[in-house]
Amino acid sequence: MIISIKPWLELEQKPDLTQSLMRVGESFAGLELSSDAELDEFRMSYRSYGPSASNNGLEQGKRMEFYHQPIMSAEILMAMAPVRGKQIFDGTLGGGGHSELLLSEGAHVIGCDQDGDALKHAKARLESYGDQFLTVRGNFESMDSLLARVGVEEVDGILLDLGVSSKQLDNPERGFSFRFDGPLDMRMDDRAEFSARDLVNDWSVDEMTRIFREYGEERHAFRAAKAIEKAREKGAINRTSELVDIVSAVIPKVSKKNPATRVFQAIRIAVNRELEVLENTLEKSINHLAPGGVLSIITFHSLEDRIVKHFMRRRSTPFLDRPEWPEPRENPEYCLQLPHRRAIVPSKEEVESNPRARSAKLRVAVKL
Numbered sequence: 209m210i211i212s213i214k215p216w217l218e219l220e221q222k223p224d225l226t227q228s229l230m231r232v233g234e235s236f237a238g239l240e241l242s243s244d245a246e247l248d249e250f251r252m253s254y255r256s257y258g259p260s261a262s263n264n265g266l267e268q269g270k271r272m273e274f275y276h277q278p279i280m281s282a283e284i285l286m287a288m289a290p291v292r293g294k295q296i297f298d299g300t301l302g303g304g305g306h307s308e309l310l311l312s313e314g315a316h317v318i319g320c321d322q323d324g325d326a327l328k329h330a331k332a333r334l335e336s337y338g339d340q341f342l343t344v345r346g347n348f349e350s351m352d353s354l355l356a357r358v359g360v361e362e363v364d365g366i367l368l369d370l371g372v373s374s375k376q377l378d379n380p381e382r383g384f385s386f387r388f389d390g391p392l393d394m395r396m397d398d399r400a401e402f403s404a405r406d407l408v409n410d411w412s413v414d415e416m417t418r419i420f421r422e423y424g425e426e427r428h429a430f431r432a433a434k435a436i437e438k439a440r441e442k443g444a445i446n447r448t449s450e451l452v453d454i455v456s457a458v459i460p461k462v463s464k465k466n467p468a469t470r471v472f473q474a475i476r477i478a479v480n481r482e483l484e485v486l487e488n489t490l491e492k493s494i495n496h497l498a499p500g501g502v503l504s505i506i507t508f509h510s511l512e513d514r515i516v517k518h519f520m521r522r523r524s525t526p527f528l529d530r531p532e533w534p535e536p537r538e539n540p541e542y543c544l545q546l547p548h549r550r551a552i553v554p555s556k557e558e559v560e561s562n563p564r565a566r567s568a569k570l571r572v573a574v575k576l
């Protein structure tokens with residue numbers, strides 16, 4: 209099968225990178241799988257010129273102030289090949305790190321975030337890109353209406369760098385972290401009605417046990433839920449530090465990790481409906497990718513990665529077979545090609561310099 213891919217447009221600067229991008233582009237177009245060796249070679253050529261900041265007039269020193277260093281930059285560049293003329297939907301704009309990377313290579317970017325504060329900062333950061341950069345506020349789950357709002361139907365790439373940003377995590381007022389005292393909030397979108405405080409004070413023991421187990425993979429889920437139920441009999445639980453004390457008293461500390469880590473992760477996932485939103489979005493993303501368009505998703509825990517992996521496998525299998533069928537049948541859902549079958553993980557160097565990258569996994573699919 210031949211898939212059409214948008215013609216590679218010339219990139220005047222950074223000839224090494226251009227060649228690498230074209231090579232990767234060709235391998236996508238030819239449906240060859242890109243090998244680990246190719247990936248390493250690309251990482252090397254990327255490292256030798258570094259993240260581009262040349263187009264937007266920001267000096268290097270100023271870049272360092274920004275709160276989010278984009279994760280797996282080389283790998284994202286390799287996957288998205290963001291040459292001029294391409295249009296990319298960055299569904300998780302955050303600090304604008306990835307968007308800047310894509311913009312500086314010449315692509316047009318539609319940056320989306322549900323967090324008004326993130327959007328404001330990224331907008332100011334990337335202002336110098338003018339019309340090349342558009343922003344929309346909302347949940348990427350509503351990709352249909354968000355793209356319609358800017359008059360776009362199909363894009364050449366969709367990027368999702370899932371989870372919360374370090375800025376959100378490090379702001380005590382957002383209530384995401386067990387490391388600081390703050391209001392029990394955890395909403396990525398402050399317009400949403402449901403917060404961590406509602407969950408902790410209103411949900412039944414059964415409901416809490418389920419999410420602590422499913423979303424936090426917490427072995428002591430029931431104990432933690434019972435402890436919360438008992439504590440709230442004395443009055444509402446309003447602060448992150450109260451929740452930390454309650455669950456830490458019943459979950460044994462077995463490693464360096466704070467015993468409340470998994471409970472906090474579970475509550476955050478539930479408050480923001482993260483897994484459900486991801487499932488819905490994967491299906492929708494296919495409708496908005498042009499043929500040859502690339503879907504790149506960075507996940508940070510196994511629950512998310514499993515969803516992405518199963519979706520990509522299901523949609524990239526041309527034929528289905530079952531013992532009761534006389535012969536394999538065409539898969540009606542077949543519409544993706546996986547240039548790299550396994551998840552791509554960050555280089556050792558990146559993990560050393562940015563511990564947050566440790567659990568990151570990138571999966572890439574190309575629309576047929």
Ligand SMILES: C[S@@+](CC[C@H](N)C(=O)[O-])C[C@H]1O[C@@H](n2cnc3c(N)ncnc32)[C@H](O)[C@@H]1O
Pocket residue numbers: 276277278279299300301302303304305306307320321322323326346347348349369370371372373374396485
């Ligand atoms: C890990 S950060 C992204 C960082 C960004 N890639 C960068 O380089 O600066 C994730 C961002 O995505 C946003 N986000 C997470 N889930 C979202 C969703 N379903 N819809 C819209 N934004 C979302 C969060 O508010 C956060 O700002």
